[in-house]
Amino acid sequence: MKKIIRRLAAIALSLAMVVPVAALSACGNDGKIVIWTSGEDYKNNYYLTKVREKFPDYKIELEYMNSSTIAAKVLAEGEKCTADIIASEEYGYLYKCEEQLAELPDFDFSVYLDEIVAEGKKFTPEVKNGGCIIINPDVLEEKGLDAPTTYDDLLDAKYKGLISMPNPASSGTGYMFLRQLTNEWGEDEAFTWFEGLAENVLQFTSSGSGPVNALKQGEVAIGLGMTSQAVQEKNGGVNLDIVFFEEGSPYGMYGNAVLKKSANKKGVMDVFNYLATELCRGVNELYFPDQIFKDFAPELEGFPTNIPYGNMKNDTLAEKERLLAKWTIA
Amino acid sequence: MDDCVNEEILRIEGLRKKYREGDVLNRIDFTVKKGEFLSILGSSGCGKTTLLRILIGLLRPDEGKVLKDGQDITYSRPDRRGMGIVFQNYALFENMTVLGNVEYALKVKKETRDIARETAEKMLEAVGLTEYAGKMPRALSGGQQQRVAIARTLALHPDIILFDEPMSALDVSTRILLRGELKKIQATFGTTMIYVTHDQEEAFAMSDRIMILHEGYICQLDTPEEICKHPADEYVQTFVLDNLRAKIDSLSKFAKEMQNGSEQ
Amino acid sequence: MSDTATAKRVRFERKTIIHVIFLVFFALSVLAPLFTMLFHMTGEGMRSVFSSPLFLPALKNSVLTALTATVISELLALAAAYAVERSGVRATSLWSVIFVIPMLIPSISHAFGIISLFGNNGFITKLFHSNGSIYGFWGIVLGSVMYSFPVAFMMISGILRYEDSMQYKAARVLGIPFWRRMTAITFPFLRKTLITTFFAVFTMIVTDYGVPLAIGGKAGTLSTLMYNTAVANVNYDNGSVIGAILLVPAVIAFVADVAFPEKNQSGFVTEGVETNSKHWVKAISYAFCVLVSVFVLLPILAFCFMSFAAKYPVDMTFTFSHITDTISRGAGELLLYSLLYSFLVALFGTVIAFLCAYATARLRGKISRFVHLFAIMSMAIPGIVLGLSYLLFFNKSFLYGTIFIVVLVNTIHFFSSPYLMMYNSLSKVNESLEDVGASLGISRWKLVLSVIVPKVLYTLLEMFVYFFVNSMMTISAISFLAPPAPKSVALMINQFESQLLMESAAFVSLLILAVNVIVKGMLIIYRRIRSRRGDE
Secondary structure (H helix, E strand, O other): OHHHHHHHHHHHHHHHHHHHHHHHHHHOOOOEEEEEEOOOHHHHHHHHHHHHHHOOOOEEEEEEOOHHHHHHHHHHHHHHOOOOEEEEEEHHHHHHOHHHEOOOOOOOHHHEOHHHOOHHHOOEEEEEEEEEEEEOHHHHHHHOOOOOOOOHHHHOHHHOOOEEEEOOOOOHHHHHHHHHHHHHHOHHHHHHHHHHHHHHEEEEEOOOOHHHHHHHOOOOOEEEEEHHHHHHHHHOOOOOEEEOOOOOEOEEEEEEEEEHHHOOOOOHHHHHHHHHHHHHHHHHHHOOOOOOEOOEOOOOOOOOOOOOEOOOOOOOHHHHHHHHHHOOOO | OOOOOOOEEEEEEEEEEEOOOOOEEEEEEEEEEOOOEEEEEOOOOOOHHHHHHHHHOOOOOOEEEEEEOOEEOOOOOHHHOOEEEEEOOOOOOOOOOHHHHHHHHHHHOOOOHHHHHHHHHHHHHHOOOHHHOOOOHHHOOHHHHHHHHHHHHHOOOOOEEEEEOOOOOOOHHHHHHHHHHHHHHHHHHOOEEEEEEOOHHHHHHHOOEEEEEEOOEEEEEEOHHHHHHOOOOHHHHHHHHHHHHHHHHHHHHHHHHHHHHHHO | OHHHHHHHHHOOOHHHHHHHHHHHHHHHHHHHHHHHHHHHOOHHHHHHHHHOOOHHHHHHHHHHHHHHHHHHHHHHHHHHHHHHHOOOOOOHHHHHHHHHHHHHOOHHHHHHHHHHHHOOOOHHHHHHOOOOOOOOHHHHHHHHHHHHHHHHHHHHHHHHHOOEOHHHHHHHHOOOOHHHHHHHHHHHHHHHHHHHHHHHHHHHHHOOOHHHHHHOOOOOOHHHHHHHHHHHOOOHHHHHHHHHHHHHHHHHHHHHHHHOOOOHHHOOOOOEOOOOOOHHHHHHHHHHHHHHHHHHHHHHHHHHHHHHEEEOOOEEEEOOHHHHHHHHOOHHHHHHHHHHHHHHHHHHHHHHHHHHHHHHHOOOOOOHHHHHHHHHHHHHOOHHHHHHHHHHHHOOOOOOOOHHHHHHHHHHHOOHHHHHHHHHHHHHOOOOHHHHHHHHOOOHHHHHHHHHHHHOHHHHHHHHHHHHHHHHHOOOOHHHHOOOOOOOOOOHHHHHHHHOOHHHHHHHHHHHHHHHHHHHHHHHHHHHHHHHHOOO
16 A cells, blocks of 8 residues: 555656656757758768767757758748758758848858859758669569650550659659759640659659659669669669660759858857868768869769759749649649 | 433534435434434435435535534534444445554554554454454455444544445345444444434334434434324325335234244 | 525635636647637638649548548457457457557558558568559558557447347347347447447548558548648648648547447446357357458568568568668667657656546536546547647747647547546446545545555556557657657658658567557556456
8 A cells, every 4th residue: 555655656756857857858959959951861871970970069960851841840930940950952942941041151152163052152052963764673574564765655554553753842853853844845745744644653752762762672663763862772782773864864952051040059050061061072972973062073883974964944942832833743 | 221311412403405406405403312323214315315414524504503512513524523424335445454444544643553553453343353354345245344334433433423324235134233233333332323224124123213304304303112103294104104014014924924833 | 595605605616626727727738729720720721722633632532541441440340349259269368469459550650561561562462463552542441441440449349348148148048040139139239339439430540641641652631631731841821721621520529429428338237248159150250360360460570571671572681780770860769759758648648637537537516527528528639630739829838849748739639548447447436435535534635545546556557558658659749749849759650751761660660569569568467467366
């Protein structure tokens, strides 16, 4: 009997002690630097490992979200936003959030190729992300199917349920394809094509890295995905083919930024500068070899050379919002 | 005992209680004498349980007073009235031993461990359960459990013990046994007992006086003999005396049979 | 007369104060957030939601998948409950335990389980070289059946177990045949339960976004639309509109449940129904139990393979790489966080639900019925709706982004079941205990702690486990509130879904399952020990 009362008292006491401690640890965002990123897994791991190594005294956390979610949250939450640094975000969304981004007066933008530096200089270039058609030949072989060679081939009913594509509404990679094909074919034809493609698509993934992972698992045979990620997996031993149809490779620019509300927070600028310069170079060298820096043109094993980059004009935020408003396929 | 007591222990004046459902106590006045055994007899819904709850202080009357030894206790706390109560469903503390049940209230009252133990053991002895002290209540029969409940109440030495149909969950033979024990306990401790029941037989067998309650009014309050001789009204006549007579009649022929049997 | 009236007014009963405190608590934690969401709806938002070409297909999908899945789930549950409770099969407790295992992992995990078996690259697809796609309608149905089946099973078997045998004995004596006994006695007896179960399961499925998100293919449902609108795209205006629509079935279910209270509940069971059925019934029952168990356990087996095999199902070489990958993504830290807040939810929830149940079951008064109604109302609010409501109501308060809000929202979300467990237990505890206590001078607190709590200790533990297990695996309400606070390990699965990292999703599902099996297992062991000691 007494035991039970004593036990209850112990529980109540531990409750009284645990709750404030836990609450403090949850509230105490002050000592913590939070990075939001829409990048792929391997790149995120690289960033996180490196910044933690370099700044062992800061508690640095990295959270993955879709590029559209990051923008939406930054805008919706304003001062209350828990992120300090935004990494790997599409230029379009970064422009959209410009009001919430910190000025970077001390940052040396001259090291980057001039044409990729954003107006207003509120964010730094990170990578040029190119897209391609990725094929898992094993799955095709198993189904007794030929590899497609044109975008029109992809509409063939024999590929039904075997194609994966990121949703343009949530993923920058998905949007690249929509942008490019609209430029190439005109809006009506492009949308008709996507409607046809939707018939064959197994699932529109919300993340740009979804298709390559689906290919890797053998869930689909064909993916509209990221060249860099496909090369990573290929180098890791997954049997994948990377092809470019005649329209060429769509691409998009991604950048890094600091939130205005965190500009004066201890350590944030140090972490950002390290990430935007040295680590950006590392990423350039290891994963996304398209040239970013004036003085640095890396080569990456297995990465296609002389990629035929496609027509990406009108890649502005206003155009994006207009096109996505029309995008109701998924 | 019947004639030795005239000292009044409890006086109820102008008691009134209304419920939304209409269950009513209406201008109840009576007195209880020290050491007497008073039954409150009535069918369900007559207000007898409400009256009992007002006496112990679990319920407050709308009007009227409860006086004990001349002091107004209408609004005092149940445990400050020198009264105990025993319910139909025993309400034992099931996670404690029989002894634990009896000594728990004493411990809460900050009695020393030795005194609590000693008192509890004495009470268990009084109800004949000494050998069950270490048992858990659920190992006991219904009658034994009710005796634990009585011992638990006795341990605080109340002047008055209230019983709320304490035997209606027990079988007939246990009831008759327990009746005798209740009277024995009363003789030993001199406790005043107020006993609520719907069973005429029980009331007439045990009581010094019986209060017959009907629809919130006291029909009659008198000794069993007087009630038999001079029933106050129609209700007492039909529902109390006629019922009792029917019971006696239904068995009387067996009495004859039994007699015949033993004569042969 | 007038002086008694004033006396009454002055004498404000203590229990009334307690009831009012609970009413205020529920008003703040349930009503206020909910109305904040409802008032957040704008004409613009409604136009934009209703005119979206995604809306009608999503509505249709939601209704059709949920209806289909509910019917299948309920029929399976009925058959399984009958097999376990009535057919006379052995090892009934083993079957019961296996059948409820799916309750211990998040709904979204079930979708991955289905994909791992029936996906294009799934184990069973490979085995039979089948060609149909599981993504879409049937995927949603199958996944929803998986995770709602245990709930339906528990509801139905719970009632079957406590059916009285008298009618059956009579029927058997009269020589009424098996099927006739079923239609004349069993089904009428179960009618109310079947209706309640139907509404509960339908609501559960139609408001879940986990399954359709992962396996819906291109088939969107209202819940995924809500998730994509409000969580992924942070559009609260449109999210509120969809949330309001999702409230409709839940409110209907709630009203149905309150309006038609269980008639059988108070029935006095003299003796449970005997279970000596015919041999063929027993044989079919065994086969059925085995089949259901296989379906329940296969996805979990697949999770194990996915977590430990180099590349399921082609290359089954043993490896830890998926696990180290998942841990490097933060699974370890988030697991600790989930454990911490689930523990807090369990503690806080159990204490509040106990006090609330005590207030309604043992301090009955004029307004205790309203407290009771509030307490079971949380059942009617879908998790994602509650999440959005909390976000909108609390986002300007200091609580926002703290662990408090996560604990509070989960406490409310899972409140009604544990509350009802305790309400029923306390209603059965001897009604005169408090009166005896009062007459003996034992204070109410002391009596509750030293007599009533020991009496309902097992129910308390059951409640604790219920809160804990559900908090460990929930992805609904918390998906709105987690990002500012640290996330939970269950929410990692959402992220893995968007990147299609199946192995990591499988491993995290296993982690959650392991924790929940341990916690639930401890409860079962405790019950065994207790019943062996003869406490029950």
